[in-house]
Amino acid sequence: MPELPNIRWGIIATGLISSWFVEDIVRTDRPEPQATHTIQAIGSSSLQKGKDFVAKHIPQTSPAIYGSYEEVYNDPNVDVIYIGTPHAFHKKNCLDAISAGKHVLCEKAFTLTAKETREVFETAQAKGVYVMEAMWTRHFPLIKAMQKVLHEEKVIGEVRRAFCDFAIFQDIASKGPESRLKNPALGAGSLLDIGIYSLTLTILGLEPALGEKKGAAETPAVRAIQSLSDGVDVSTAVLLLYKDGRQGIATSHSDLKTGDDFCRVEGSEGTLIVHGPAASVPSSFTVVKRGGGEKTYEFERPGRGFYWEADAVAVDIQQGRTESPVMPWSETIRFMEIMDEVRRQGGARFPQDER
Numbered sequence: 626m627p628e629l630p631n632i633r634w635g636i637i638a639t640g641l642i643s644s645w646f647v648e649d650i651v652r653t654d655r656p657e658p659q660a661t662h663t664i665q666a667i668g669s670s671s672l673q674k675g676k677d678f679v680a681k682h683i684p685q686t687s688p689a690i691y692g693s694y695e696e697v698y699n700d701p702n703v704d705v706i707y708i709g710t711p712h713a714f715h716k717k718n719c720l721d722a723i724s725a726g727k728h729v730l731c732e733k734a735f736t737l738t739a740k741e742t743r744e745v746f747e748t749a750q751a752k753g754v755y756v757m758e759a760m761w762t763r764h765f766p767l768i769k770a771m772q773k774v775l776h777e778e779k780v781i782g783e784v785r786r787a788f789c790d791f792a793i794f795q796d797i798a799s800k801g802p803e804s805r806l807k808n809p810a811l812g813a814g815s816l817l818d819i820g821i822y823s824l825t826l827t828i829l830g831l832e833p834a835l836g837e838k839k840g841a842a843e844t845p846a847v848r849a850i851q852s853l854s855d856g857v858d859v860s861t862a863v864l865l866l867y868k869d870g871r872q873g874i875a876t877s878h879s880d881l882k883t884g885d886d887f888c889r890v891e892g893s894e895g896t897l898i899v900h901g902p903a904a905s906v907p908s909s910f911t912v913v914k915r916g917g918g919e920k921t922y923e924f925e926r927p928g929r930g931f932y933w934e935a936d937a938v939a940v941d942i943q944q945g946r947t948e949s950p951v952m953p954w955s956e957t958i959r960f961m962e963i964m965d966e967v968r969r970q971g972g973a974r975f976p977q978d979e980r
């Protein structure tokens with residue numbers, strides 16, 4: 626057995642998502658790991674927060690703990706930076722990490738606008754470092770299986786429509802202006818927080834896997850409507866239309882919880898329904914054939930499943946790539962452009978739109 630690649634992570638920020646990420650990537654109970662992961666350093670706005678984070682979430686590790694992000698970027702023992710700050714800081718955090726010569730895995734939404742995203746990738750290209758948006762769901766074995774069933778095996782015939790939703794009760798009205806869910810300057814709104822997953826599943830349902838597409842991915846026509854509260858979108862509904870007539874409907878809502886069957890893909894010979902706690906973490910899907918017959922595909926997922934994207938980063942870097950074949954830069958830009966257009970039509974604005 627060839628030795629698995631090992632990668633040394635510097636973690637930026639000690640909020641919720643960073644805790645999920647680190648807990649997952651040091652798990653030892655998952656099947657078929659493709660890499661091993663060392664938590665080399667933690668960077669936080671406060672040294673004490675960093676210490677508390679390690680004690681609570683990864684007490685079995687002994688990373689360097691810093692009271693600033695810069696010290697992580699400059700740590701020579703760190704290979705790759707994981708960015709878990711609110712979206713509004715992603716551009717600056719990415720640029721700082723890249724200018725220190727580090728590879729980067731940055732949480733979704735990658736930045737606030739497509740313009741910011743392009744700036745980050747141009748800088749990464751000039752520096753020759755690896756950067757990927759942490760759209761973790763794309764790395765789930767379930768997603769690869771779903772695309773194979775839909776677009777290679779064509780089990781439901783020609784795919785024609787997809788409907789996907791992500792709705793979760795976030796009680797935004799009760800939050801203060803410091804909350805990333807409330808403050809437009811921090812990128813608040815359902816679209817970039819959760820609607821990005823509905824869009825992802827809708828588009829992955831309607832399109833073959835990136836590697837099998839011929840030429841650049843088509844950007845479908847977009848029509849969108851949003852409900853706003855204090856300028857922040859509480860709900861977003863997006864219609865997508867491809868040149869050949871394929872149709873997508875992607876919705877998000879931050880004031881109620883959706884059910885377990887949050888995504889449906891319809892084809893000429895049947896339907897595929899995706900199940901799970903939310904569109905970010907699908908756990909199974911069922912194919913229902915038009916003439917009768919039904920099959921459910923289940924997937925093992927110890928913990929939450931962040932190790933799949935982390936493994937992909939380690940393998941890509943080991944193989945000398947600067948982009949992920951699963952989430953290449955052009956795909957992050959395409960999604961950011963769609964979300965810019967959705968907000969332009971729907972009305973949700975960020976102060977950063979003007980810059």
Ligand SMILES: NC(=O)c1ccc[n+]([C@@H]2O[C@H](COP(=O)([O-])OP(=O)(O)OC[C@H]3O[C@@H](n4cnc5c(N)ncnc54)[C@H](OP(=O)(O)O)[C@@H]3O)[C@@H](O)[C@H]2O)c1
Nearest residue numbers: 638639640641642643669670674709710711712732733734
């Ligand atoms: N992949 C997923 O499933 C998933 C799930 C949730 C969130 N996310 C993404 O992860 C990012 C962070 O979300 P989160 O829920 O983890 O947020 P969070 O719990 O509020 O944590 C964000 C962290 O960022 C740092 N930070 C720096 N400046 C800040 C500021 N002005 N306000 C607030 N925090 C600041 C803080 O860490 P320090 O004080 O330690 O520096 C804070 O703990 C978002 O982009 C979100 O879209 C992804």
